[in-house]
Amino acid sequence: MRETAAERWSRRVVLTLLTLFTVTPLYVMLSSAVKPLRDVQGAFTWLPTRPSFQAFVDMWSTVPLGRYLVNSLLVSSVAAVVSVAIAIFAAFAVSRYRFRGRQVFSVTVLSTQMFPGILFLLPLFLIYVNLGNATGIELYASRTGLVITYLTFSLPFSIWMLVGYFDSIPRGLDEAAQVDGAGPMRTLFQVILPTAIPGVVAVTVYAFMTAWGEVLFASVMTDENSRTLAVGLQGYATQYNVYWNQVMAASLVVSIPVVAGFLMLQRYFVAGLTAGAVK
Amino acid sequence: MVTTTTAPAPARPSTPGTGRTKKGRLPRSKLPYLLLLPAIALELLVHVVPMVVGVWMSVLELTQFQIRDWSAAPFVGLDNYKATLDVNGPVGKELLHSFWVTVMYTTLSVGLSWLFGLFAGVYLQRPFPGRSLLRTLFLTPYALPVYAAVITWTFIFQRDTGLLNELLTTTGLADDRPFWLIGGNSFWALLVVSVWRSWPFAFLCVMAGLQNVPSEMYEAAAIDGAGFWRRLKDVTLPMLRPVNQVLILVLFLWTFNDFNTPFVLFGGSAPEQADLISIHIYRSSFITWNFGQGSAMSVALLLFLLIVTAGYLLVTNRRREHA
Numbered sequence: 001m002r003e004t005a006a007e008r009w010s011r012r013v014v015l016t017l018l019t020l021f022t023v024t025p026l027y028v029m030l031s032s033a034v035k036p037l038r039d040v041q042g043a044f045t046w047l048p049t050r051p052s053f054q055a056f057v058d059m060w061s062t063v064p065l066g067r068y069l070v071n072s073l074l075v076s077s078v079a080a081v082v083s084v085a086i087a088i089f090a091a092f093a094v095s096r097y098r099f100r101g102r103q104v105f106s107v108t109v110l111s112t113q114m115f116p117g118i119l120f121l122l123p124l125f126l127i128y129v130n131l132g133n134a135t136g137i138e139l140y141a142s143r144t145g146l147v148i149t150y151l152t153f154s155l156p157f158s159i160w161m162l163v164g165y166f167d168s169i170p171r172g173l174d175e176a177a178q179v180d181g182a183g184p185m186r187t188l189f190q191v192i193l194p195t196a197i198p199g200v201v202a203v204t205v206y207a208f209m210t211a212w213g214e215v216l217f218a219s220v221m222t223d224e225n226s227r228t229l230a231v232g233l234q235g236y237a238t239q240y241n242v243y244w245n246q247v248m249a250a251s252l253v254v255s256i257p258v259v260a261g262f263l264m265l266q267r268y269f270v271a272g273l274t275a276g277a278v279k
Numbered sequence: 280m281v282t283t284t285t286a287p288a289p290a291r292p293s294t295p296g297t298g299r300t301k302k303g304r305l306p307r308s309k310l311p312y313l314l315l316l317p318a319i320a321l322e323l324l325v326h327v328v329p330m331v332v333g334v335w336m337s338v339l340e341l342t343q344f345q346i347r348d349w350s351a352a353p354f355v356g357l358d359n360y361k362a363t364l365d366v367n368g369p370v371g372k373e374l375l376h377s378f379w380v381t382v383m384y385t386t387l388s389v390g391l392s393w394l395f396g397l398f399a400g401v402y403l404q405r406p407f408p409g410r411s412l413l414r415t416l417f418l419t420p421y422a423l424p425v426y427a428a429v430i431t432w433t434f435i436f437q438r439d440t441g442l443l444n445e446l447l448t449t450t451g452l453a454d455d456r457p458f459w460l461i462g463g464n465s466f467w468a469l470l471v472v473s474v475w476r477s478w479p480f481a482f483l484c485v486m487a488g489l490q491n492v493p494s495e496m497y498e499a500a501a502i503d504g505a506g507f508w509r510r511l512k513d514v515t516l517p518m519l520r521p522v523n524q525v526l527i528l529v530l531f532l533w534t535f536n537d538f539n540t541p542f543v544l545f546g547g548s549a550p551e552q553a554d555l556i557s558i559h560i561y562r563s564s565f566i567t568w569n570f571g572q573g574s575a576m577s578v579a580l581l582l583f584l585l586i587v588t589a590g591y592l593l594v595t596n597r598r599r600e601h602a
Binding site for chain 2: 010011028089118213248
């Protein structure tokens with residue numbers, strides 16, 4: 001099929017505009033991060049007067065960025081690992097067993113993700129405060145509370161994506177393992193999981209990203225000690241006198257790990273979405 | 280440990296949600312429930328129980344005076360709802376304003392995001408040099424942590440130091456530097472950021488959906504003399520219908536409930552012109568500490584979203600059957 005000249009040009013124009021739109025903020029972030037402070041205090045300049053990496057040094061002492069980073073790393077990693085572990089068992093059940101309530105479970109879990117966060121923010125806040133007062137377990141303003149909250153945010157989509165992956169693994173493999181005397185757990189760990197590794201990795205990255213980027217609950221459920229990057233960086237950017245070069249440097253540093261992880265695994269995300277979309 | 284003698288269900292092409300009946304045996308085992316237990320327990324704790332509590336809170340007078348011992352909060356019946364929905368009262372009036380802002384915002388953002396995603400997907404269908412580079416680039420905003428992305432936009436929109444005003448003044452499009460994060464302009468600033476963040480998701484879904492369109496269909500349409508728009512209308516869009524049905528619903532719900540974008544862009548408080556409903560409820564609850572009122576607003580929002588979702592699914596499913 002040949003492309004007419006008009007089509008070719010409209011393709012070029014549309015793609016160029018979308019590229020400019022996408023790239024502009026990324027360029028602002030990158031170029032401003034390597035500007036000396038003077039450059040970001042006056043009118044915007046396209047290029048630094050001289051490239052400087054001072055912002056990457058200063059940002060650690062202007063605000064307790066190190067503490068925010070450690071909090072975010074801890075909360076997001078634990079939430080991701082636990083969430084994926086739970087999702088693996090749930091997806092195994094949904095993919096390999098027929099049981100009463102299977103449909104209800106799948107639909108309910110997915111639909112919780114569609115509800116406004118603000119709806120359960122207030123009650124959850126009060127539940128955590130009261131549970132803490134009653135039992136002595138710190139949930140409000142603690143990293144534990146954040147981990148529990150965040151892992152449920154990624155669970156629905158993780159389960160859904162893993163069911164897609166597990167469904168694509170032929171049941172003949174399960175049956176062969178069972179003939180060899182393997183129980184369900186051995187089937188899961190020795191047959192299904194090794195085959196589904198790319199899916200499991202993609203889901204782990206997704207769960208990590210979800211926790212890493214969450215703002216609403218972090219802004220209510222944390223205090224100075226448990227503050228994550230989401231809240232910390234925002235405070236950084238709303239100070240009276242904002243050091244934009246440092247804020248951009250910090251934004252860049254906290255973005256690189258998740259962006260790299262996502263882009264490396266993008267085809268698995270597309271595969272996961274396709275599996276869901278063609279049903 | 281529960282031992283089970285059940286064989287896995289026979290191979291089946293279905294995924295959850297299709298409502299297909301089973302063909303094989305029905306294992307009566309406890310194992311699946313045990314496997315689901317952690318997921319169910321957590322969903323109960325963080326989503327289901329708080330939702331029930333939220334409905335209960337909405338019929339209480341729950342302010343900072345009752346917060347320490349909220350079992351003592353007085354029952355006020357539907358008073359919170361009356362105040363919420365009374366469009367002549369101060370609370371209801373502001374909520375209604377916020378609702379209309381959110382409707383405008385959602386309509387424009389979802390429409391533009393879908394359009395951008397569709398065209399990017401269609402134009403990246405055929406191979407050309409740099410195609411996978413563009414695809415990766417387009418997905419980057421989706422991968423970026425929301426606060427890092429939105430903070431960068433905050434910088435762009437700064438009146439004196441931002442890129443936008445620099446661009447406007449050097450090109451002569453504006454004489455003096457307008458404010459973007461306060462006043463009427465703030466709505467458009469918010470919209471731009473929202474589209475920037477959500478169109479890559481539409482692109483991702485369209486791309487996934489287009490992988491299932493056989494290229495013979497385009498060949499056949501081209502032989503019939505169909506131009507770009509005809510192919511789009513007669514081949515691409517019908518083939519994308521199942522993807523679009525879900526995509527538009529998801530985009531709608533995400534955008535309507537969007538809290539992060541305005542919260543980070545405006546630093547915690549949104550100007551009146553960009554006062555989205557999530558921000559409005561958040562401020563009604565946490566700034567004034569009136570949790571009963573905030574809960575009533577949340578429940579009303581949820582009911583609205585449920586009605587819209589049900590109506591949407593009803594209409595789109597019927598249209599799909601007739602098509």
